[in-house]
Amino acid sequence: MPQEDAPDPSHAAFDCFVQAQTCKDVLQSFSALCRLLDVDPQDHRCFYPKLKERLNYWKAKALWAKLDKRAAHPDYGQGQACVGNKCLVLGAGPCGLRTSIELALLGAKVVLLEKRETFSRNNVLHLWPYTIHDLRGLAAKKFYGRFCSGSLDHISIRQLQLILLKVVLLLGVEVHIGVEYKGLVEPQSNGKEITGWRAQLSPVDHPAGSFQFDVLISAGGGRFVPAGFRRKELRGKLAIGITANFINHHTATEAQVAEISGVARIYNQKFFQDLHTETGIDLENIVYYKDDTHYFVMTAKKKSLLNTGVLKQDHSNAETLLSPANVDQEALLRYAHDAAHFSTGRRLPHLEFACDHTGRPDVAVFDFTCMYRAENASMVRERRGKKLLVGLVGDCLVEPFWPLGTGVARGFLAAFDAAWMVRRWGLGANPVDVLAERESVYQLLSQTTPENTSKNYNAYSINPTTRYPNINLGSIKASQVTALWLIAMAMVFISDSFGRYEDLLSWCQNQTAGYKGVAVTDLTESWRSGLALCALIHHFRPKLIDFDSLDKHNSAHNNQLAFDVAEKELGISPIMSGGDMLAQGQPDRLSMVLYLTQLYNSFMGTAPPTGELSALQPSLAPPQLPPTSPQGSSELCYFCGHRVYVLERVSTEGKFFHRSCFTCHQCGTTLRLGGYFFNHASGEPIRPHSRSVYIRSNSRPQPGGFGNIGYNSYD
Numbered sequence: 001m002p003q004e005d006a007p008d009p010s011h012a013a014f015d016c017f018v019q020a021q022t023c024k025d026v027l028q029s030f031s032a033l034c035r036l037l038d039v040d041p042q043d044h045r046c047f048y049p050k051l052k053e054r055l056n057y058w059k060a061k062a063l064w065a066k067l068d069k070r071a072a073h074p075d076y077g078q079g080q081a082c083v084g085n086k087c088l089v090l091g092a093g094p095c096g097l098r099t100s101i102e103l104a105l106l107g108a109k110v111v112l113l114e115k116r117e118t119f120s121r122n123n124v125l126h127l128w129p130y131t132i133h134d135l136r137g138l139a140a141k142k143f144y145g146r147f148c149s150g151s152l153d154h155i156s157i158r159q160l161q162l163i164l165l166k167v168v169l170l171l172g173v174e175v176h177i178g179v180e181y182k183g184l185v186e187p188q189s190n191g192k193e194i195t196g197w198r199a200q201l202s203p204v205d206h207p208a209g210s211f212q213f214d215v216l217i218s219a220g221g222g223r224f225v226p227a228g229f230r231r232k233e234l235r236g237k238l239a240i241g242i243t244a245n246f247i248n249h250h251t252a253t254e255a256q257v258a259e260i261s262g263v264a265r266i267y268n269q270k271f272f273q274d275l276h277t278e279t280g281i282d283l284e285n286i287v288y289y290k291d292d293t294h295y296f297v298m299t300a301k302k303k304s305l306l307n308t309g310v311l312k313q314d315h316s317n318a319e320t321l322l323s324p325a326n327v328d329q330e331a332l333l334r335y336a337h338d339a340a341h342f343s344t345g346r347r348l349p350h351l352e353f354a355c356d357h358t359g360r361p362d363v364a365v366f367d368f369t370c371m372y373r374a375e376n377a378s379m380v381r382e383r384r385g386k387k388l389l390v391g392l393v394g395d396c397l398v399e400p401f402w403p404l405g406t407g408v409a410r411g412f413l414a415a416f417d418a419a420w421m422v423r424r425w426g427l428g429a430n431p432v433d434v435l436a437e438r439e440s441v442y443q444l445l446s447q448t449t450p451e452n453t454s455k456n457y458n459a460y461s462i463n464p465t466t467r468y469p470n471i472n473l474g475s476i477k478a479s480q481v482t483a484l485w486l487i488a489m490a491m492v493f494i495s496d497s498f499g500r501y502e503d504l505l506s507w508c509q510n511q512t513a514g515y516k517g518v519a520v521t522d523l524t525e526s527w528r529s530g531l532a533l534c535a536l537i538h539h540f541r542p543k544l545i546d547f548d549s550l551d552k553h554n555s556a557h558n559n560q561l562a563f564d565v566a567e568k569e570l571g572i573s574p575i576m577s578g579g580d581m582l583a584q585g586q587p588d589r590l591s592m593v594l595y596l597t598q599l600y601n602s603f604m605g606t607a608p609p610t611g612e613l614s615a616l617q618p619s620l621a622p623p624q625l626p627p628t629s630p631q632g633s634s635e636l637c638y639f640c641g642h643r644v645y646v647l648e649r650v651s652t653e654g655k656f657f658h659r660s661c662f663t664c665h666q667c668g669t670t671l672r673l674g675g676y677f678f679n680h681a682s683g684e685p686i687r688p689h690s691r692s693v694y695i696r697s698n699s700r701p702q703p704g705g706f707g708n709i710g711y712n713s714y715d
């Protein structure tokens with residue numbers, strides 16, 4: 001093959017790029033390649049076709065064939081579906097990278113930020129069959145020849161990141177390493193024009209800080225969740241994990257040592273008993289994978305960690321128990337070494353620890369008693385008429401349960417789901433419809449297994465229907481997700497600079513000025529008596545409330561009156577009952593901002609009956625709130641039949657519930673959205689459980705209700 005020896009420097013640069021084994025080398029060889037071919041990576045629309053055209057190299061052609069096949073999928077609309085969208089992705093872990101690929105294929109401009117300087121994670125990830133198929137389709141084997149050869153079904157995080165980084169760069173994604181996302185900068189007005197959403201970064205003067213975007217994807221891992229998203233804790237019985245990486249010298253002897261793809265105590269009692277007798281190490285399970293390193297992950301029993309001196313003292317609190325101060329590092333290294341040595345039949349000759357990114361032996365002890373999942377996968381923020389779609393993927397959406405190898409598998413599923421959401425956003429769907437569909441899909445994520453997802457991997461695309469059999473994309477209704485827009489609006493006011501929070505306050509002050517017994521000085525205490533709310537409504541619609549008849553000491557009545565009138569006449573759902581308002585002591589600021597923002601939106605542009613124009617502050621730009629609930633929509637709890645207010649409700653399947661009513665009949669644990677599925681035949685939400693599913697359909701609390709639900713929960 002004559003081309004192979006061609007002295008074209010771009011061919012050598014391409015080879016360097018394909019073979020690069022560090023993040024820095026990938027980026028450097030990529031820059032060199034772009035320079036040699038005179039292609040501008042910032043020109044994301046033309047970058048890939050130009051690169052293909054100018055790099056006339058047989059080795060590259062096989063790669064283009066793979067990527068072209070993927071890009072030709074109809075979902076991407078020939079790279080035009082999101083051509084007008086600009087996406088900021090934070091986190092270059094496997095999930096941030098995988099999402100970036102999809103957004104680039106949709107035609108969006110994508111900027112990816114990663115705060116680490118290097119890809120240094122040795123740990124090895126288990127891959128579900130579909131992920132192997134997916135990565136092969138992205139030419140993983142061209143970048144990493146050993147990728148899942150034979151029956152291998154795992155890869156080190158570092159290698160996975162390198163593969164995905166190379167694909168991301170080829171597709172025109174702008175990647176910045178060593179840059180940390182610190183928060184959002186809202187659209188600003190200079191009187192003539194309004195800027196878009198931007199990010200606050202560290203380093204502060206980084207050029208990516210000027211990038212204006214309408215989509216933010218957070219893939220910052222388990223420790224980073226952007227403002228506005230709430231997380232739920234899933235708690236199980238104490239589980240202590242230990243990971244350890246040893247240097248792989250790639251000798252013939254090492255190659256012969258068999259991997260352990262997961263030995264659990266229940267399946268091999270003798271192995272664990274012998275291990276305990278000989279070494280004092282007591283484990284629940286152990287996994288050994290061979291990749292760049294010899295990687296071991298195990299669940300250790302607390303007692304043996306105490307007996308072997310790994311844990312210095314016993315504590316009931318897992319955080320204190322596993323805190324660095326309570327872990328003897330030397331004893332931990334011995335424990336991990338001996339477990340690895342024994343479990344491989346002492347056939348790995350020189351077990352030397354590999355180093356982590358800090359240069360220390362790569363051994364970690366961690367607690368997976370508690371895992372977190374976000375309550376929602378998406379939200380829309382809006383400021384000065386500029387909308388921002390925010391989505392979560394990866395560990396910041398759902399933390400994985402490592403023994404099941406769910407991290408990358410569910411991470412990639414969420415990456416596709418997020419890309420599908422951005423596609424709809426790009427095609428101009430109504431934001432609440434986009435949110436509703438995303439949340440409908442998200443409900444399934446925690447239940448996905450290799451068995452219940454489609455086996456037709458060839459058909460997998462970002463369209464959720466290709467992956468989740470029998471999915472109902474409309475299981476969450478638009479009316480159930482308006483809070484994901486509204487709360488974001490309220491958060492804007494709250495987290496905002498003092499000036500804009502003041503705008504809402506000063507609008508309220510102007511509308512209620514002169515009303516007896518009303519002195520609005522804040523967005524909490526001033527509203528307690530209910531007079532201010534009644535005054536606000538009376539100011540615009542005097543016929544609805546007889547203000548002079550109100551008693552300032554009858555707070556519950558006044559608030560209830562205002563809530564009822566606003567609900568009936570303006571279609572604004574009450575945030576709570578008048579009695580709750582009284583019981584609360586000081587009204588909650590977020591609730592009040594949320595509620596007052598809706599009143600503001602409703603009265604905006606309405607002239608008070610006196611004929612004066614409503615004294616809106618010029619700086620309070622009219623927020624485009626989503627439609628409020630229909631009239632009289634303060635729904636009843638599907639279980640108990642009592643009224644359920646916005647702030648206390650959860651909703652699914654078109655029904656509303658009190659958070660407190662949405663519980664397991666057997667153990668009383670609060671059910672979570674996404675933690676069950678709806679049985680349309682029996683009319684019951686059921687939750688698959690690791691041990692048992694327990695459904696009781698008797699003693700329905702009200703006609704048509706779901707009946708009692710039972711399951712043994714670990715959350």
Ligand SMILES: NC(=O)C1=CN([C@@H]2O[C@H](COP(=O)(O)OP(=O)(O)OC[C@H]3O[C@@H](n4cnc5c(N)ncnc54)[C@H](OP(=O)(O)O)[C@@H]3O)[C@@H](O)[C@H]2O)C=CC1
Pocket residue numbers: 090091092093094095096113114115116121123124125157179180181182219220221222223224393394395396400406407408411
């Ligand atoms: N130890 C292990 O075994 C690990 C396994 N994984 C696997 O990978 C899967 C997918 O993980 P994924 O969701 O992609 O998350 P990852 O943790 O792999 O990647 C997230 C990346 O984003 C970085 N980051 C965090 N906050 C910011 C920020 N504000 N600005 C810029 N960068 C930021 C993180 O740095 P930093 O980490 O320094 O916060 C990290 O490098 C997991 O489910 C798991 O299976 C992932 C991580 C560790």
